[in-house]
Amino acid sequence: MKRSLLSLGLTVMIAAAALSVSAQMKKKAPLSPPEQTTVTVHGQTISIKYSSPRVRGREGHIFGPGGLISHDVHYPVWRAGANAATTLTTTADLTIGHLKVPKGAYTLFVNIKDPNHWVLIVNKETGEWGLAYKAADDLGTVPMHMSKPRHMIEDLVWKISVHANGKGELTLGWEDHVASVPFTMHISK
Numbered sequence: 001m002k003r004s005l006l007s008l009g010l011t012v013m014i015a016a017a018a019l020s021v022s023a024q025m026k027k028k029a030p031l032s033p034p035e036q037t038t039v040t041v042h043g044q045t046i047s048i049k050y051s052s053p054r055v056r057g058r059e060g061h062i063f064g065p066g067g068l069i070s071h072d073v074h075y076p077v078w079r080a081g082a083n084a085a086t087t088l089t090t091t092a093d094l095t096i097g098h099l100k101v102p103k104g105a106y107t108l109f110v111n112i113k114d115p116n117h118w119v120l121i122v123n124k125e126t127g128e129w130g131l132a133y134k135a136a137d138d139l140g141t142v143p144m145h146m147s148k149p150r151h152m153i154e155d156l157v158w159k160i161s162v163h164a165n166g167k168g169e170l171t172l173g174w175e176d177h178v179a180s181v182p183f184t185m186h187i188s189k
Contacts, residue, residue: 031056032082032156039160039168042187044092048108048158048170050081051130055154055175062175063115072131076113077121079130080172081156085109087126093186096122096170097142109133110172110179111141118144118179120170144172144179152176 031054038047055062062068069078080086085107094101101122109121125137153173162168166185171178 034083035157037158037160039162041162041164041166041185044185044187045090046092046094046160046162046185047089048086048160049089050086050156050158051083052156053082053174054156055152059152059175063112063177069112074109074131074133076111077133077135078110078112079133080108080110081130081158083130085126085128085130085132086158088122090185092166094183095186096120096183097181099140099142101139106139110144115177116146118146118177120144120179120181142181144181147178147180148176149173149178153178 030051032051034049035052036047036049038045058068064070069075072078086109087105088101088108089105090101090103093103097120099122105126107123107126107128109123111119111121120142122139122142123133123137124139125132125134153175156174157172159171159173160168161171162185166187167182168185169180169182171180173179
């Protein structure tokens with residue numbers, strides 16, 4: 001009887017320990033999961049890697065004075081995502097708006113000082129945390145076209161749309177803002 005109780009107690013302790021380890025191993029989903037959008041045209045690729053924050057009930061409290069983003073160190077310059085810096089990688093030379101962007105990797109920021117006139121910033125520094133903006137490393141800036149979505153955009157999203165001729169659009173959408181800029185891929189055939 002003693003042996004049975006001892007064996008049962010040991011079994012319960014092992015099961016409890018296993019459940020505890022299992023619970024610790026299950027990671028909580030990140031609040032701003034990593035995302036990527038990529039397009040390929042005539043063998044040339046454009047890709048944007050970013051972390052996608054969620055509105056999570058903060059609609060109307062993300063942008064503008066006193067909004068969530070206004071507390072970032074470099075406000076009104078925003079990392080255009082969350083966590084690590086948003087990265088643009090291209091294997092083709094691009095013209096984004098009027099800005100010549102040689103093939104390579106860049107960090108994207110957005111100046112959101114005027115909620116109706118955002119400005120895309122293409123920065124030459126890469127691999128940094130999203131709040132490590134250095135204006136001295138800017139390749140250049142491009143005004144963005146602003147519009148309102150039909151419905152609130154819960155998950156921040158970057159989109160790349162491109163046509164066979166290499167012309168396309170980079171679009172950033174979150175909450176009640178959509179900002180886009182045209183681009184051209186310079187593809188040698």
